[in-house]
Amino acid sequence: MSRIFLIVAICVMASGATAQTALERGRYLVTTIMACGNCHTPKDANGVPIKDKELSGGATFTIPPFNGTASNITPDPETGIGNWSDDAIKRAITHGERPTNARLPGVPLAVMAANFFKAILPDDQTAIVAYLRSVKSVRNAVPDPVYRVPVRHDHYPEADAGYTPDMMRDPIKRGSYLATIGHCMECHSPRERGVSNYGPTGLGKGGRRFSSADVQGFPANWPGATAPNITSHPEKGIGRWSDVEIKRAIAQGISRDGRQLQPPMGYSFYRGITAPDLDAIVAYLRTVPPLE
Ligand code: HEC
Ligand code: HEC
Numbered sequence: 001m002s003r004i005f006l007i008v009a010i011c012v013m014a015s016g017a018t019a020q021t022a023l024e025r026g027r028y029l030v031t032t033i034m035a036c037g038n039c040h041t042p043k044d045a046n047g048v049p050i051k052d053k054e055l056s057g058g059a060t061f062t063i064p065p066f067n068g069t070a071s072n073i074t075p076d077p078e079t080g081i082g083n084w085s086d087d088a089i090k091r092a093i094t095h096g097e098r099p100t101n102a103r104l105p106g107v108p109l110a111v112m113a114a115n116f117f118k119a120i121l122p123d124d125q126t127a128i129v130a131y132l133r134s135v136k137s138v139r140n141a142v143p144d145p146v147y148r149v150p151v152r153h154d155h156y157p158e159a160d161a162g163y164t165p166d167m168m169r170d171p172i173k174r175g176s177y178l179a180t181i182g183h184c185m186e187c188h189s190p191r192e193r194g195v196s197n198y199g200p201t202g203l204g205k206g207g208r209r210f211s212s213a214d215v216q217g218f219p220a221n222w223p224g225a226t227a228p229n230i231t232s233h234p235e236k237g238i239g240r241w242s243d244v245e246i247k248r249a250i251a252q253g254i255s256r257d258g259r260q261l262q263p264p265m266g267y268s269f270y271r272g273i274t275a276p277d278l279d280a281i282v283a284y285l286r287t288v289p290p291l292e
Pocket of ligand 2: 004038179183184185225226228229238255256261262264265274
């Protein structure tokens with residue numbers, strides 16, 4: 001009897017050590033650092049994502065190369081991705097490819113940051129799919145997109161280099177991973193003649209402008225915003241900010257001077273990032289070379 005009790009006790013302890021299931025990990029990634037709902041969930045008039053319409057089709061983009069709406073990615077078989085295989089969902093996220101059994105088969109996905117998402121570790125891809133399968137199925141057909149030029153994604157060197165599970169123990173590398181899959185630098189690097197500069201003269205330098213002419217689905221009174229310099233430069237960037245000030249900006253949307261920061265950055269999603277992960281992101285940002 002006592003031996004059985006001991007074995008049971010050991011099993012319980014072991015499962016306690018690996019507390020997070022794939023579904024929990026997927027929920028964490030999708031609803032915090034990856035902020036999929038910032039584009040894919042419709043928002044109310046105040047810009048708050050509508051809870052029971054989670055991921056059912058969100059922001060609309062009206063940009064020179066593309067007109068379209070962030071798709072319904074709930075499990076609805078007809079208007080969502082319920083009929084897609086796990087692999088097809090992973091390929092859409094990490095390679096921007098549509099499967100042959102979906103609408104517009106073979107047409108590459110615009111806007112979605114596949115050039116960043118390709119870095120998502122295999123276990124995290126599985127976790128994300130598990131979470132997408134678990135959200136409430138919502139019937140909502142989004143309009144077909146219009147492509148004016150072929151979809152192009154600029155290479156992001158850190159995603160191309162990739163990550164391993166071992167690296168996640170090093171805070172700076174984990175921070176770099178989180179900042180990559182959170183595609184921070186997609187917004188915070190300049191676009192020069194339609195091409196993003198993620199190289200040594202652009203990474204984190206800021207300057208990209210977002211406005212309601214380009215993206216619809218944020219509050220009607222949204223004034224738009226320009227992504228600031230988040231390199232380690234002491235004056236032009238965040239080099240002199242304290243860790244607390246940087247974390248407050250990311251997770252609460254309050255700038256160093258107390259100003260409320262504007263969308264499209266997903267502060268309300270980032271609020272759920274764990275304290276160690278937020279520390280890791282700050283540790284990584286400190287390593288971004290200074291640019292003026
Ligand atoms: C910056 C906005 C944005 C973010 C963030 C974003 N997406 Fe998307 N996503 C889009 C848009 C826009 C489309 C439609 C593109 C098109 O039609 O060419 C799309 C399409 C998709 C599709 C294809 C579905 C279909 O039926 O066409 C999947 C799957 C998907 N997104 C999953 C995700 C997941 C999972 C995340 C978070 C890890 C995510 N997206 C984050 C904007 C975004
Ligand atoms: C969709 C675009 C977008 C994404 C993704 C994004 N940001 Fe931002 N971020 C902005 C914009 C725009 C502002 C400025 C808002 C304003 O001025 O009202 C901003 C502000 C900031 C600030 C405050 C800087 C200052 O000078 O006030 C920090 C720090 C920051 N972002 C870090 C990050 C990090 C780290 C990530 C990834 C976890 C990230 N951002 C993801 C667009 C984005």
